């Protein structure tokens with residue numbers, strides 16, 4: 001009889017968020033695969049598990065997959081946890097779970113905290129449809145290209161970002177999505193310095209520039225999708241309109257952009273007005 005591979009969510013800051021079921025699974029597991037044995041040590045000590053620990057991180061996941069799944073095949077109960085939150089969400093585990101399915105093994109989720117859902121649930125932005133983008137590319141050029149691709153996305157967008165890149169990320173977002181787009185910065189969720197700030201991309205950028213403390217800690221950025229009328233502009237038309245707006249009054253820029261792009265003047269005027277009304 002094969003055993004089971006449990007994918008167990010753990011707290012993202014507040015240890016009280018560990019579910020009773022997660023605790024029970026971790027207590028009775030034969031083996032727990034963890035990203036970092038030292039990091040998870042505190043939590044597992046508090047739980048009082050008898051399980052052996054095995055490190056499984058992005059650099060050794062392929063090799064650990066064999067070890068972990070052979071234990072499951074022998075009938076053991078194995079749990080996978082990450083440093084925080086739900087494994088596989090911007091964390092290791094995909095290679096392991098995919099291979100477990102390929103071998104016909106039982107994979108069971110033990111759901112719980114994830115910064116993505118925690119941030120989305122209190123961002124005050126549409127949640128009926130959303131896209132999770134995880135971490136944007138670290139290099140400016142690649143990040144800007146990715147954001148240009150996402151500028152016409154109508155669903156709410158969720159990003160994870162590192163503290164040392166958040167300001168540059170917000171500046172790039174202002175350039176690609178327009179300064180007026182609504183967004184929420186969710187910082188240090190469930191921890192002592194938990195902060196939620198809602199505003200336009202520009203106002204969030206300015207706040208973080210003024211107050212470096214707001215750049216610290218763990219951050220999720222939730223950004224509203226584009227309004228449909230803005231989506232009517234393709235990237236080239238939007239680029240044209242933005243350039244004209246740098247040197248011309250709104251009405252003239254919209255009129256000239258209409259001649260250059262073949263789009264309706266009113267549409268271009270409305271979109272430009274939307275951008276400008278959000279400027280701080």
Ligand code: SAM
Nearest residue numbers: 012085086089090114115160161188189218219
């Ligand atoms: N697996 C985790 C999850 O389910 O949320 C995410 C792991 S990812 C490597 C770490 C990133 O998640 C952080 O850089 C940050 O963007 C976000 N994050 C994790 N904990 C957070 C918290 N307490 N508050 C805000 N963001 C958090």
